[in-house]
Amino acid sequence: MPPKREPIKRFWEKVDIDANGCWLWKGSISPEGYGRLSINNYPVYAHRWSYEHFVGPIPEGLVLDHLCRVRNCVNPYHLEIVTTRENCLRGESIAAQMAHKTHCANGHPWNGNNTHYRPDGSRYCRACGRERERRRKERMRNDADRGAQ
Template sequence: MTAPKPMTKWQASLPEILPLHIRRNVTRGPGGCWLWNRSTSPDGYGWASLNNVTHQAHRLIYTITTGAVAPGLVLDHLCRVRRCVNPAHLEPVTPAENLRRSELTAAGAKKCVKGHELSSYHGQRRCLVCKREYERSRRRGLDWESRQPWSKAKAEA
């Protein structure tokens, strides 16, 4: 068995309440992030083990340093870096609020797929530029699909 890798001065400065095997696998990132350097899920979140139980790394470190997350809440990465495990960059929020804050979901999107700003329209967020284009194309009898940026018809033309 090989000896564990030595800790850097920065890793040694992390809260002593964190187990050594956790501190050894965190490095300093930009903007004060603590980046998890071991196993990650396909969507970029870290995985860590403690007492033979695997946890999401950010949730485990938050629980150890700050306390348990209330039932029904998730941890939102304020820095938007999924590998970040810095408890100061995490905030417990409802899943709905987490989706609203995310720019990767439709709930958090600020622009349409063509890059136009979204606006409120009958209680929904819609791209008014694309809506006008769609209505114009319908009046002219044009096929909406052929006008999309991902359309095969557009690529063949």
């Protein structure tokens, strides 16, 4: 059986550098688009291994954000340590899109006086809530008036 090659040699065999400075992983790719590397028969994300090898450890509870927005980039200088929340808000998910909105669907501002945060972290517009409640009470009055006739 041939001797195992060092991880750094195997790493560089699977990297192409593009014009933007991205180190594009051409090895195994996860369904989410991130490079994967096997170290001591244990699968690891190639971008995490690269960061830890060239820069240093990733603190517990934090994640790496691809500043270049290229998931298979393993250039450690295109990666930044952030919280999971920060990483999500920087992305293009529905949650990130909603968090960036400054006004509700009816044009009321999302500000301290007009915004209520639910325990799950979602928010609703107090002005819209007051209007909904006003319409509900009006319907109830109208229904009661019709029933009394």
